[in-house]
Amino acid sequence: MAAPKKDQATTPTPPPPESGLRYFRDILGQDWVVSHLKTAMLAGRLSHAYLFLGPGGVGKATTARALAAALNCAQPGADGDACGTCPSCRRLHGGTHPDFLVISPEEGKNQIKIEVIRELRRVTEYPPLGGGWRVVLIKPAEALTAQNDAAANALLKTLEEPPPQHLLVLIARGEADLLPTIVSRCHKLAFAPLPSALIIQELESRRSLPRSQAALVAALSGGSLGRALALDPDELLRQRDQVLGDLARLNRGSTGLVLEWAQRLTKNRADLDNFLLLAQLWYRDLLLAHFQAPAGLLAHQDLLTTLEQARASAAPATWFANFAALGKAQRHLQANLNPELTLDILGLRLQRQGNPHDSR
Numbered sequence: 600m601a602a603p604k605k606d607q608a609t610t611p612t613p614p615p616p617e618s619g620l621r622y623f624r625d626i627l628g629q630d631w632v633v634s635h636l637k638t639a640m641l642a643g644r645l646s647h648a649y650l651f652l653g654p655g656g657v658g659k660a661t662t663a664r665a666l667a668a669a670l671n672c673a674q675p676g677a678d679g680d681a682c683g684t685c686p687s688c689r690r691l692h693g694g695t696h697p698d699f700l701v702i703s704p705e706e707g708k709n710q711i712k713i714e715v716i717r718e719l720r721r722v723t724e725y726p727p728l729g730g731g732w733r734v735v736l737i738k739p740a741e742a743l744t745a746q747n748d749a750a751a752n753a754l755l756k757t758l759e760e761p762p763p764q765h766l767l768v769l770i771a772r773g774e775a776d777l778l779p780t781i782v783s784r785c786h787k788l789a790f791a792p793l794p795s796a797l798i799i800q801e802l803e804s805r806r807s808l809p810r811s812q813a814a815l816v817a818a819l820s821g822g823s824l825g826r827a828l829a830l831d832p833d834e835l836l837r838q839r840d841q842v843l844g845d846l847a848r849l850n851r852g853s854t855g856l857v858l859e860w861a862q863r864l865t866k867n868r869a870d871l872d873n874f875l876l877l878a879q880l881w882y883r884d885l886l887l888a889h890f891q892a893p894a895g896l897l898a899h900q901d902l903l904t905t906l907e908q909a910r911a912s913a914a915p916a917t918w919f920a921n922f923a924a925l926g927k928a929q930r931h932l933q934a935n936l937n938p939e940l941t942l943d944i945l946g947l948r949l950q951r952q953g954n955p956h957d958s959r
């Protein structure tokens with residue numbers, strides 16, 4: 600069987616080799632999805648197209664890879680999971696499996712080119728090269744829409760008449776940015792954000808982080824292990840200390856200082872976003888401490904004494920107000936309101952809350 604002629608620029612490429620998680624048994628915190636896929640696979644009732652929905656870094660692509668491994672494994676276990684040692688498993692692990700295709704936008708772009716989808720259609724006219732299943736991973740599926748309806752429509756044809764022994768997995772954060780015609784042709788599976796305790800445990804074992812640092816990183820990861828592993832804990836601690844210093848200065852400072860702070864922070868959007876997240880986390884911890892939540896739930900486990908002192912110095916109403924003001928500023932920035940003006944107002948709010956007797 601001859602493979603279709605391939606053009607280097609448009610051929611769907613195998614994913615780069617990755618170490619670490621690659622089988623169903625390695626996937627963390629997505630028990631329902633994994634069990635659903637294994638059951639469907641063993642019963643021969645897999646859908647021809649899946650849409651994996653959920654935040655980034657919670658295991659969607661890993662699950663697609665685990666599914667490809669299980670479907671092509673020469674000696675799967677009784678539960679259907681791949682063995683990890685047969686030639687198919689080894690090729691998948693090495694990123695050279697001919698029947699696992701990943702379609703993504705080119706580096707630096709956010710759309711998948713129509714030529715790539717056309718090439719995929721050509722490739723799928725032929726049976727899988729290894730005689731098993733060809734699994735095509737499209738990530739992110741959002742890259743198929745917007746001004747790129749041509750690519751989405753070309754894919755629809757494959758979704759409508761799936762060739763035998765082919766399975767498509769589309770990955771997206773949510774359905775809102777996808778074409779309804781694509782969504783309706785896929786079996787949807789929702790991936791949940793990972794629980795904080797699980798992320799802390801992984802950070803402790805994989806990064807050897809002390810629990811106090813792991814708790815802070817986990818609290819900022821939004822339930823994404825991928826994001827948690829990508830965050831630099833030392834840098835995060837440095838930023839956290841800077842944010843707590845800023846909050847203390849704002850509480851006591853003059854209006855001039857507030858405006859100066861706003862100007863400094865608006866120069867770097869990443870610093871600004873981090874300030875808003877870290878400051879909210881601080882007030883969240885003050886509130887949790889006030890309502891006597893177990894210490895294990897706190898993000899700032901290395902600062903229990905400081906938290907206790909801060910807790911004694913103001914009332915929960917202040918922290919609720921500050922927390923709300925930070926969330927409002929975040930929403931204003933997401934809506935592209937003027938960052939400096941948003942921060943001026945936020946700074947003045949935080950300052951006034953810190954000076955309850957200030958009558959200006």
Ligand SMILES: [Zn+2]
Nearest residue numbers: 672682685688
């Ligand atoms: Zn195997």
